Amino acid sequence: MKILVVDDSATMRRIIENNLKTSGIEDVVQAGNGVEALANMAGVDLVLTDWNMPVMDGLSLVKEIRGNPTFANVPIIMITTEGAKEEVIEALKEGVNDYIVKPFTKQVLLEKVVKVTQG
Amino acid sequence: MDVRYINPFINATVNTLQVMMGLTAEPKTPYTKDDLATQGDISGIIGFAEKNISGSVILSFPEQTAIKLYNSMTGENVVRISRDVEDSIGELTNIVAGGAKTVLAAEGLPFNISIPSVVVGKNHMINSKVNAPIIVIPFQLDRLRFVMEVTIKIDGE
Numbered sequence: 185m186k187i188l189v190v191d192d193s194a195t196m197r198r199i200i201e202n203n204l205k206t207s208g209i210e211d212v213v214q215a216g217n218g219v220e221a222l223a224n225m226a227g228v229d230l231v232l233t234d235w236n237m238p239v240m241d242g243l244s245l246v247k248e249i250r251g252n253p254t255f256a257n258v259p260i261i262m263i264t265t266e267g268a269k270e271e272v273i274e275a276l277k278e279g280v281n282d283y284i285v286k287p288f289t290k291q292v293l294l295e296k297v298v299k300v301t302q303g
Numbered sequence: 304m305d306v307r308y309i310n311p312f313i314n315a316t317v318n319t320l321q322v323m324m325g326l327t328a329e330p331k332t333p334y335t336k337d338d339l340a341t342q343g344d345i346s347g348i349i350g351f352a353e354k355n356i357s358g359s360v361i362l363s364f365p366e367q368t369a370i371k372l373y374n375s376m377t378g379e380n381v382v383r384i385s386r387d388v389e390d391s392i393g394e395l396t397n398i399v400a401g402g403a404k405t406v407l408a409a410e411g412l413p414f415n416i417s418i419p420s421v422v423v424g425k426n427h428m429i430n431s432k433v434n435a436p437i438i439v440i441p442f443q444l445d446r447l448r449f450v451m452e453v454t455i456k457i458d459g460e
Contacts, residue, residue, distance in 0.1 A: 192418075195391035198377050199323070236397075236418065265401020268408045285405070286398045287322040 218245035235264035315402030347396030353414035
């Protein structure tokens with residue numbers, strides 16, 4: 185399984201990648217914003233994206249992916265500090281499959297990854 | 304200053320360090336300050352604003368505390384402040400501000416937060432444009448320490 189991690193914080197990308205790799209998911213690629221993410225979508229099975237990023241934010245990235253016939257069915261989990269109910273609903277409306285509010289544990293991350301890729 | 308505006312920032316700090324790093328940060332007695340000098344070597348800063356609220360939150364760390372947090376977050380073993388450590392302090396401040404934002408929004412005080420900035424240097428000065436007291440909350444982290452500075456101005460209070 186190939187997972188694309190999108191976050192403008194290199195630290196957060198590293199934390200997520202470490203959590204995935206220590207759980208046996210080795211094929212992880214990183215992007216610092218939505219534009220970089222779109223350039224790295226080939227062969228991706230799951231996108232984990234932050235919401236607030238420069239250049240192109242996570243919600244815009246979700247819209248781009250869902251509007252592209254090649255990638256429209258790729259599952260997306262949003263991982264963000266935006267924890268208000270209205271924001272979760274907005275992200276789900278745009279096509280996010282699941283939602284994780286920072287801070288999160290490795291267990292929560294892995295449970296969500298399994299759920300959206302195997303559910 | 305009503306503590307219900309400050310407590311969400313304290314709780315978000317404790318929760319973030321516990322959940323992401325398994326570290327127990329103990330908040331100490333808050334106090335106010337007038338001078339602009341911070342007490343740390345590196346600070347993460349986030350401003351927030353909405354129609355009737357403005358302010359900022361600063362997390363300010365001595366070098367050794369920042370390094371401990373970075374190493375705890377990433378599993379690495381750096382020994383001095385680097386661009387990566389700066390990034391981690393920005394992200395940590397972002398998560399804390401986001402956590403407080405969620406709680407305060409649920410209590411009818413919504414606001415937007417800025418992208419974090421990070422300042423590095425001994426006794427650096429941070430000048431808030433918000434005309435309100437600076438509330439300083441010291442934290443103890445085992446034998447290390449850090450402080451949070453919160454400035455909030457709410458119209459009508």
